[in-house]
Amino acid sequence: MINRLLNFLDASPVNFLAVKNLCGELDRAGYRQIDPRMPLGSVQAGDELYVTKNDSSVYAFRIGQRPMAEVGFRMICAHCDSPTFRIKPNAEMDGEGGIVKLNTEVYGGPIMSTWFDRPLTLAGRVIVRGLDPMNPKTLLLYIKRPLLQISNLAIHFNREVNDGVKLSRQKDVLPILGIIQDELEKGNLLLRVICDELAIQSTDILDFDLYLADATPACTFGVHNEFISSGRLDDLSMCFAGLEALLAAPQTATTQVLAIFDNEETGSQTKQGAGSPFLATILKRIAQAQSGTEEAFYQAVERSFMVSADNAHAWHPNYSDKYDPTNHPVLGGGPVIKFNAAQKYASDAVSAAIFAEICREAGVPCQRFVNHSDVAGGSTLGNILASSIPLRGVDMGNPILAMHSCRETGSVADHAYCVKAFTQFYGL
Numbered sequence: 001m002i003n004r005l006l007n008f009l010d011a012s013p014v015n016f017l018a019v020k021n022l023c024g025e026l027d028r029a030g031y032r033q034i035d036p037r038m039p040l041g042s043v044q045a046g047d048e049l050y051v052t053k054n055d056s057s058v059y060a061f062r063i064g065q066r067p068m069a070e071v072g073f074r075m076i077c078a079h080c081d082s083p084t085f086r087i088k089p090n091a092e093m094d095g096e097g098g099i100v101k102l103n104t105e106v107y108g109g110p111i112m113s114t115w116f117d118r119p120l121t122l123a124g125r126v127i128v129r130g131l132d133p134m135n136p137k138t139l140l141l142y143i144k145r146p147l148l149q150i151s152n153l154a155i156h157f158n159r160e161v162n163d164g165v166k167l168s169r170q171k172d173v174l175p176i177l178g179i180i181q182d183e184l185e186k187g188n189l190l191l192r193v194i195c196d197e198l199a200i201q202s203t204d205i206l207d208f209d210l211y212l213a214d215a216t217p218a219c220t221f222g223v224h225n226e227f228i229s230s231g232r233l234d235d236l237s238m239c240f241a242g243l244e245a246l247l248a249a250p251q252t253a254t255t256q257v258l259a260i261f262d263n264e265e266t267g268s269q270t271k272q273g274a275g276s277p278f279l280a281t282i283l284k285r286i287a288q289a290q291s292g293t294e295e296a297f298y299q300a301v302e303r304s305f306m307v308s309a310d311n312a313h314a315w316h317p318n319y320s321d322k323y324d325p326t327n328h329p330v331l332g333g334g335p336v337i338k339f340n341a342a343q344k345y346a347s348d349a350v351s352a353a354i355f356a357e358i359c360r361e362a363g364v365p366c367q368r369f370v371n372h373s374d375v376a377g378g379s380t381l382g383n384i385l386a387s388s389i390p391l392r393g394v395d396m397g398n399p400i401l402a403m404h405s406c407r408e409t410g411s412v413a414d415h416a417y418c419v420k421a422f423t424q425f426y427g428l
């Protein structure tokens with residue numbers, strides 16, 4: 001089971017590739033892609049459907065045996081974007097001896113120092129000329145070899161480096177790409193890499209969304225191989241647990257929904273993010289196709305439950321003082337229910353009780369997280385989604401260390417626990 005997760009992580013260096021791989025799994029399981037530009041047509045019990053937005057978010061539906069208006073739906077949501085660096089337009093910057101570095105812009109909130117001195121690569125999408133300006137073609141790019149690196153300054157130039165370094169997002173985090181070999185490569189090194197990889201002409205390229213990614217494969221470690229080390233555990237590990245559960249769960253009376261959003265790390269306010277009305281619109285169309293009324297969707301929402309799955313902070317053995325004194329989830333201790341008095345998380349006593357019961361019935365331990373009261377903490381999908389679809393729901397996630405590091409650490413046991421709990425939830 002853990003190898004499937006590791007393979008998914010390695011094959012999914014950025015949001016676009018993650019969505020492509022999730023869609024591939026759905027295709028193999030017999031799900032049918034729907035085109036939101038066309039009428040939905042009739043929707044039957046047992047139909048397995050999915051739809052994408054912007055090639056960077058995906059929503060899968062397994063239609064229950066009873067209409068949504070009568071029994072609602074069970075939704076698991078997660079996000080497929082992770083903190084990284086985006087390649088800026090006109091990115092190449094020439095240096096002494098023909099060395100070329102790339103101009104980048106920070107995406108989300110990475111721990112920037114963790115991106116230094118490790119082999120990186122490029123992934124994303126390249127937009128090429130189509131038949132007309134309104135319909136360019138999209139090609140996915142993933143260069144599967146070490147290609148770039150952001151190098152540290154030698155300690156001899158900064159003797160205080162181990163006392164903490166303030167990093168400039170413009171100056172310090174620009175990766176080197178290569179050394180120009182001839183005049184033709186001058187100003188063209190990046191384009192050349194893209195064209196070689198995709199077997200296209202540089203004149204066909206109109207634009208791109210390209211990002212840096214860790215080039216070192218995910219792995220397990222520890223005496224018992226109990227830990228996972230990988231980039232993007234937040235939140236691809238939850239995306240994949242949701243997918244595994246959807247594929248494993250039995251068909252029930254209730255419609256099962258898996259929603260994988262983009263842009264959580266930048267606030268979710270895009271057409272493919274949790275702040276978009278897109279998912280609500282699709283659910284409305286499905287409910288209407290089932291029952292012929294708009295009313296059906298509103299009834300369904302009141303009967304539904306959402307599990308907003310985004311990784312939580314595991315207790316770090318070197319930094320006990322940063323954690324709440326009585327609620328500090330541990331690696332291997334099972335999925336974590338997150339609470340926040342200021343309502344940054346959707347969980348309340350009712351929704352937490354429901355999720356804890358689901359875990360108990362699945363034979364899975366579960367834990368609870370609240371911030372140390374002097375530490376601000378983060379936010380996530382649940383409440384943003386609830387502002388467009390007022391669902392009952394819980395914010396939860398598997399515990400990890402070093403959230404937003406280039407490589408985060410999770411637990412093998414927790415992945416199995418989470419898939420079990422999610423499968424139980426879908427099966428209710």
Ligand code: CO
Binds near residue numbers: 079235311
């Ligand atoms: Co996250």
